[in-house]
Amino acid sequence: MRKVAMVGAGMTKFVRRALETPKELSYEAAKTTLDSCGLSLDDVDCVAHGTAPDAFDGIHQNGEYMACGSGGWNKPTMRVFVGGATGVHAIAHGWYHVASGLFDTCLVVCEEKMSSAMPHAQGFFLTIFDSITERPLQPNLLWIFALEMNRYMERYGYTKEDMALAAVNNKRNGLKHPASQFTDEVTVDDVVNSEMMAYPVSRLDVSPVSDGAAAVLLAAEPVARRLTDKPVWIEGVGWTLDTAYWATRDLSYPRYLDKAARMAYDMAGIREPHKQIDIAEPYDPFDYKALHHLEGLQLSPRGKTVELLRDGHFAMDGNMPMCPSGGLLGVGNPIAAAGTMKACELFWQLRGEAGERQVPGNPRLGVAQAWGDLMQVSSVVVAGI
């Protein structure tokens, strides 16, 4: 396998409702990424792009539709399609294209436009569930995650206030991200007192549905070294699929992520992730998920995460800043694009280019993660400088 680096990154603003079509959003992210490393479309050997359920953009076979906006015209182009995990999965997918020796460069572009869905994107989730045993009960993701959140809290004696701390942390970080749609901090009280959606999930426990796109350019080692003094190496990738009979999983621990993280760490030669990783971008569509995923990523002992969070371990100036980007809670959650945004964040943070939200102390190793499909897929990327 060849060494692969991220050499460019870019994204659109994440907004409630964009005028741009999915193609145009993809173009803006892809073009910004190419401009960031001074390349033209001719320098791109292949495209790995992603968008989650077709229903959000409202275009069946959305991959083909958005290919030209992703730079895929007349190039080998392949779509990744694993729901919320798509954004990081696409990085692993693009990495494979280059590491294998087949291509020298790969443009990875992920996009989501959730505002097309009427009256609300949640309506489209019904059809991902088992049509016989679950759909008659009219499930939506809020109450599916409520079941998981409740089980997680019960297992370790956590409270809603404990979970809200993660929302407060990430939303505060997000205020400094130029692509974020938010202007105000929230407090634990704001989160806990926001409207109940499905107990124990309140409105501010959840990341906002958004439109947006994000992209990175991957290059093989010799090309990467020629293009930049600061390539950000993909040290490891991992992905796993747990059972789709999700009620048979231990809802308090993300086993799907445990495996994916270990795969990525093994590839990266990391033995003690909780000591070696400098910054973490766990997938945080809900506040409890950020904490749940830190445990699955082996970055925090099970049941000790809230204690560490309260002690400032995951703060911007702590030992392991959590979601310096602001994450999905702080920037927004255009599904597939949100995971790629996390990889972009590693790129900017590790190069020391994150501006106002730069993590102090020259971070050298970071991990980004996403999660999705029938809530049982996770993908992980470890990046280092």
Added chain:
Amino acid sequence: MAILERITRNIDNRYWDPGTKAFPVKNRYTAGVAGQWFFEELKENGKIYGSRCEDCAVTYVPARIYCERCFKRLEKEKDWLDVGTEGEIHSFTAVHRTKTGEEKEEPSLVAAVKIADGLLIHRLAGVKPEQVEIGMKVKAEFKPKDERQGGIEDIKHFKPL
């Protein structure tokens, strides 16, 4: 495995289920940055706009904000142009069935109309199915301005010149 129903003779196969007339999900789309401009010109001025990438020598119709071949940004002020309202039939079909499968009284004509390097898909009028030919020159006929809503149906149809 139990099969509850099967069709064994090819001749019995059917393509429509007239009972299925609704699909219980909805999407609301935006026209996009390019679409917003394109349809404004269509509605307000009765003009069809394309956008040209000089580097690739391609004129896209409908106009777009980027060239898919080289990723150049196509600016409205610099790279967009009025491509006129005439084109050529690139291909056509006569549609004999409604979308729910019933036979139409008269077949309706649909054409792919080539304008510059792009294609507009639209209805054909003023010509019988047996008279249509590929390569025929056609012209867009617009709805009266006060009926135009900023959509592709602001063009009523294309008609042979």
